[in-house]
Amino acid sequence: MSLHHLNDALVRPRSARPGHGRYPRLAGLATATLVLAACGGGGGGGGEDDPAAAEAFPEGDITFVVPFSAGGPTDTVTRLVAEPIAEELGANIVVQNVEGAGGTIAAGEVAAANPDGYTVLMHHIGMSTAPSLYPDLPYAPLEDFEPLGLVTQVPMTIVARSDFEPQTMEELVTYLEENAEDVTLANAGIGAASHLCGLLLQDALGVELTEVPYEGTGPALTDLVAGEVDLMCDQTTNTTGQIQAGEIKAYAVTTPERVETLPDLPTTEEAGLEELQVGVWHGFYVPAGTPEGIREELSAAILSSLEDENVISQLGELGAAPFSQEEATPEAHRQLLEEQIELWQPIIEEAGVAAD
Amino acid sequence: MELLNNLGLGFETAFTPINLLFAFIGVALGTAVGVLPGIGPTATIAMLLPITFGFEPVTSLIMLAGIYYGAQYGGSTTAILINLPGESSAAVTALDGHQMAKQGRAGPALATAALGSFFAGTVGTLALALFAEPISRAALLFGPAEYFSLVVLGLIASIALASGSVLKALAMIVLGLLLGTVGQDLYSGTPRFTFGMRELYSGLNFVSLAVGLFGVAEILRNLEGDITRSVMVQKVKNLWLTKDDFRRIRGPVLRGTGLGTALGVLPGAGHVLASFVSYSVEKRVSKRPEEFGRGAIEGVAAPESANNAAAQTQFVPLLTLGLPVSPIMALLLGAFIIQGIVPGPSVIDDEPELVWGLIASMWIGNFFLVLLNLPLIGLWVKMLTIPYRVLFPAIIAFASIGTYSIALNAFHVYAIAFFGILGYVLIKLGNEPAPLLLGFVLGPLLEEYLRRALIISDGDPSVFVTRPISLTLLILAAAAFAIAVLPSVRRKREVVFEEED
Numbered sequence: 001m002s003l004h005h006l007n008d009a010l011v012r013p014r015s016a017r018p019g020h021g022r023y024p025r026l027a028g029l030a031t032a033t034l035v036l037a038a039c040g041g042g043g044g045g046g047g048e049d050d051p052a053a054a055e056a057f058p059e060g061d062i063t064f065v066v067p068f069s070a071g072g073p074t075d076t077v078t079r080l081v082a083e084p085i086a087e088e089l090g091a092n093i094v095v096q097n098v099e100g101a102g103g104t105i106a107a108g109e110v111a112a113a114n115p116d117g118y119t120v121l122m123h124h125i126g127m128s129t130a131p132s133l134y135p136d137l138p139y140a141p142l143e144d145f146e147p148l149g150l151v152t153q154v155p156m157t158i159v160a161r162s163d164f165e166p167q168t169m170e171e172l173v174t175y176l177e178e179n180a181e182d183v184t185l186a187n188a189g190i191g192a193a194s195h196l197c198g199l200l201l202q203d204a205l206g207v208e209l210t211e212v213p214y215e216g217t218g219p220a221l222t223d224l225v226a227g228e229v230d231l232m233c234d235q236t237t238n239t240t241g242q243i244q245a246g247e248i249k250a251y252a253v254t255t256p257e258r259v260e261t262l263p264d265l266p267t268t269e270e271a272g273l274e275e276l277q278v279g280v281w282h283g284f285y286v287p288a289g290t291p292e293g294i295r296e297e298l299s300a301a302i303l304s305s306l307e308d309e310n311v312i313s314q315l316g317e318l319g320a321a322p323f324s325q326e327e328a329t330p331e332a333h334r335q336l337l338e339e340q341i342e343l344w345q346p347i348i349e350e351a352g353v354a355a356d
Numbered sequence: 357m358e359l360l361n362n363l364g365l366g367f368e369t370a371f372t373p374i375n376l377l378f379a380f381i382g383v384a385l386g387t388a389v390g391v392l393p394g395i396g397p398t399a400t401i402a403m404l405l406p407i408t409f410g411f412e413p414v415t416s417l418i419m420l421a422g423i424y425y426g427a428q429y430g431g432s433t434t435a436i437l438i439n440l441p442g443e444s445s446a447a448v449t450a451l452d453g454h455q456m457a458k459q460g461r462a463g464p465a466l467a468t469a470a471l472g473s474f475f476a477g478t479v480g481t482l483a484l485a486l487f488a489e490p491i492s493r494a495a496l497l498f499g500p501a502e503y504f505s506l507v508v509l510g511l512i513a514s515i516a517l518a519s520g521s522v523l524k525a526l527a528m529i530v531l532g533l534l535l536g537t538v539g540q541d542l543y544s545g546t547p548r549f550t551f552g553m554r555e556l557y558s559g560l561n562f563v564s565l566a567v568g569l570f571g572v573a574e575i576l577r578n579l580e581g582d583i584t585r586s587v588m589v590q591k592v593k594n595l596w597l598t599k600d601d602f603r604r605i606r607g608p609v610l611r612g613t614g615l616g617t618a619l620g621v622l623p624g625a626g627h628v629l630a631s632f633v634s635y636s637v638e639k640r641v642s643k644r645p646e647e648f649g650r651g652a653i654e655g656v657a658a659p660e661s662a663n664n665a666a667a668q669t670q671f672v673p674l675l676t677l678g679l680p681v682s683p684i685m686a687l688l689l690g691a692f693i694i695q696g697i698v699p700g701p702s703v704i705d706d707e708p709e710l711v712w713g714l715i716a717s718m719w720i721g722n723f724f725l726v727l728l729n730l731p732l733i734g735l736w737v738k739m740l741t742i743p744y745r746v747l748f749p750a751i752i753a754f755a756s757i758g759t760y761s762i763a764l765n766a767f768h769v770y771a772i773a774f775f776g777i778l779g780y781v782l783i784k785l786g787n788e789p790a791p792l793l794l795g796f797v798l799g800p801l802l803e804e805y806l807r808r809a810l811i812i813s814d815g816d817p818s819v820f821v822t823r824p825i826s827l828t829l830l831i832l833a834a835a836a837f838a839i840a841v842l843p844s845v846r847r848k849r850e851v852v853f854e855e856e857d
Contacts, residue, residue, distance in 0.1 A: 072690055076694050101557035105765070184811070215542060218680040222679045225679065240700070241701070247701050314696065
């Protein structure tokens with residue numbers, strides 16, 4: 001109890017001023033240490049079963065931290081669900097974009113934030129690849145966060161310049177096996193979804209293509225349209241328009257089901273590549289030590305937002321769909337995160353792209 | 357005929373009261389954020405994006421685009437008045453613009469920027485309407501090899517940015533190139549010069565660098581003297597251009613517009629290069645190159661026109677191909693997606709009123725900008741009479757707020773302090789910050805394109821000379837270099853220096 005109080009008394013005043021200096025950089029590390037110390041002494045969860053805290057939640061604005069720029073796919077997804085979540089909780093939600101270092105800056109800040117439920121992180125597949133890409137992370141995804149639930153998975157498409165020889169996914173596989181060293185594979189930078197998908201593609205086929213990294217999807221797609229590079233694997237959000245216009249050629253979509261906006265495009269599974277399954281999954285997190293009652297409230301609101309009609313139709317436009325109620329639970333989220341960390345670690349290590 | 361129909365449709369869309377209103381709000385906001393040091397259009401659009409969710413798609417894009425080209429106008433204001441460029445293109449304007457302000461000619465400098473920008477904006481918009489499709493296809497002819505050669509040309513042309521010693525200018529370019537290498541290597545993921553700070557993984561922030569090197573360093577230098585009097589200007593001579601001024605800016609505005617229109621279409625480097633290259637061109641063709649860097653009105657007219665023309669034609673690849681050429685265009689692409697419009701080459705056919713409405717609104721927006729900015733000149737110039745002891749803390753405060761807002765990260769604010777001190781030391785050593793800034797902006801592009809071209813060619817360096825566009829650019833670069841180091845030119849430089857001493 002005394003430790004609870006210590007935690008409360010020292011940390012509370014900052015949270016009492018919503019939206020203001022919730023995690024100033026200088027104080028960040030100190031707070032983290034303090035909170036961890038308090039948690040450790042208090043038996044593994046600074047105020048885990050504090051019913052009073054959960055009942056009063058939420059009292060002020062909740063901040064959703066997005067680790068990428070406003071207007072990007074992750075930002076869009078966050079703002080889309082933030083609306084029904086805010087309604088459900090009866091609180092204002094402020095969406096903040098904290099960019100940099102593949103999303104690890106934002107994750108580091110949230111990890112060090114007050115575990116009071118007022119600072120929530122949105123992150124995508126990058127949450128599971130960061131430990132392999134950035135060995136000196138100031139946080140551990142599984143230990144320093146509590147997953148709240150999954151939101152959506154944006155499918156990826158395997159695309160090529162319009163005059164690339166192979167016509168179907170089967171032909172592409174044969175072509176890549178025979179001409180691996182002559183094929184260039186574009187991606188949007190280290191750790192980007194297109195980079196991960198490209199690694200998985202090479203891993204699945206057992207080939208090594210010439211990877212050509214770009215600073216973001218825009219320039220990569222531009223060079224693909226211009227025919228400077230041969231191949232790329234990117235999210236439907238980025239590729240659908242170009243595919244429909246015939247500017248680029250599409251071979252397959254990397255999710256178990258076909259996407260509505262590109263009905264003629266087979267899945268990788270249909271094309272005989274079961275192991276090539278990758279989607280950009282998105283989920284919410286709070287810092288470890290957030291009281292269970294508060295987590296439950298947030299999780300419930302996130303789950304219910306996935307049934308919102310506007311959310312479903314807007315995600316559909318992006319070629320994505322919300323996770324089902326069973327798939328989106330905090331438990332399922334934690335399991336997916338664990339699996340994905342394990343999946344990517346050897347692939348990234350083998351590719352030798354760790355940023356150490 | 358089709359063009360007239362399209363433009364008709366565009367103006368019909370843009371002239372609805374709501375769209376006119378938001379075009380005005382957009383350019384007014386853009387001017388404001390351009391004027392406030394530090395806050396750039398990227399941060400502003402990112403912040404305002406969410407409130408446009410409820411708008412009609414065309415209204416939302418009209419406003420966001422207005423912020424962008426409005427900021428191009430506003431950015432030159434602070435560059436001229438207080439030597440504080442908010443983005444790379446305005447850094448060039450600061451060179452002569454601020455000197456003009458110091459000589460009491462802030463009015464004509466601002467008027468030149470406004471008029472040049474309006475003319476260039478009109479031409480750029482017209483080019484966008486007339487030739488969008490062919491120029492976007494032409495832009496696709498530029499592969500990594502061509503971009504590399506273009507950046508080489510830009511770097512060599514940038515020697516002209518310095519008004520002093522060629523050697524010192526080269527040293528500054530190299531220092532800029534080195535600072536540009538900070539961050540995670542794009543190709544291997546290896547962090548370079550990050551000293552374990554993850555904030556440095558994405559590299560040094562341009563705004564921090566520019567605000568520090570130009571703004572803060574200038575303030576430190578001004579504070580050396582007696583700060584109770586206004587150190588900014590001696591005496592405001594006139595607010596408007598003289599007949600002679602008009603004669604002098606005609607050529608630079610035309611050439612700047614042409615260069616900007618062409619270069620703006622190119623992804624990545626185009627927009628940045630436009631103002632730098634146009635400045636170098638003017639300095640070359642001028643009969644009085646020695647005036648550049650000391651308050652030559654041509655040095656304001658050319659880059660301002662180039663930068664605004666490029667701001668319009670930057671939209672070409674976005675609207676015709678659905679491909680963003682810069683971070684701001686990527687944000688606008690995000691706005692399309694949020695509005696439920698799948699970006700791509702079909703947008704121009706599927707959503708004609710959106711695309712043409714946006715194009716028409718750009719001309720209207722440019723017109724608003726002139727209406728808004730010309731009367732403001734008097735006010736801005738008055739600002740210079742604010743006592744410096746009041747003005748400089750305000751400048752620093754606004755710059756810090758603006759820089760913080762970019763990524764909500766205090767690290768970028770500390771970086772301002774660091775570069776402010778570095779800038780001061782450099783000034784004391786007789787170096788100029790402009791070539792450093794160019795090296796910083798172009799260095800990473802140079803490396804990126806060089807390595808990409810070589811990766812794609814499988815390590816064969818002949819791609820740079822076997823591709824005709826690349827070869828042409830390299831020949832131009834060689835010629836520019838020859839002129840820069842030609843003995844006669846150098847002698848002229850020395851003469852200038854002796855005069856100054």
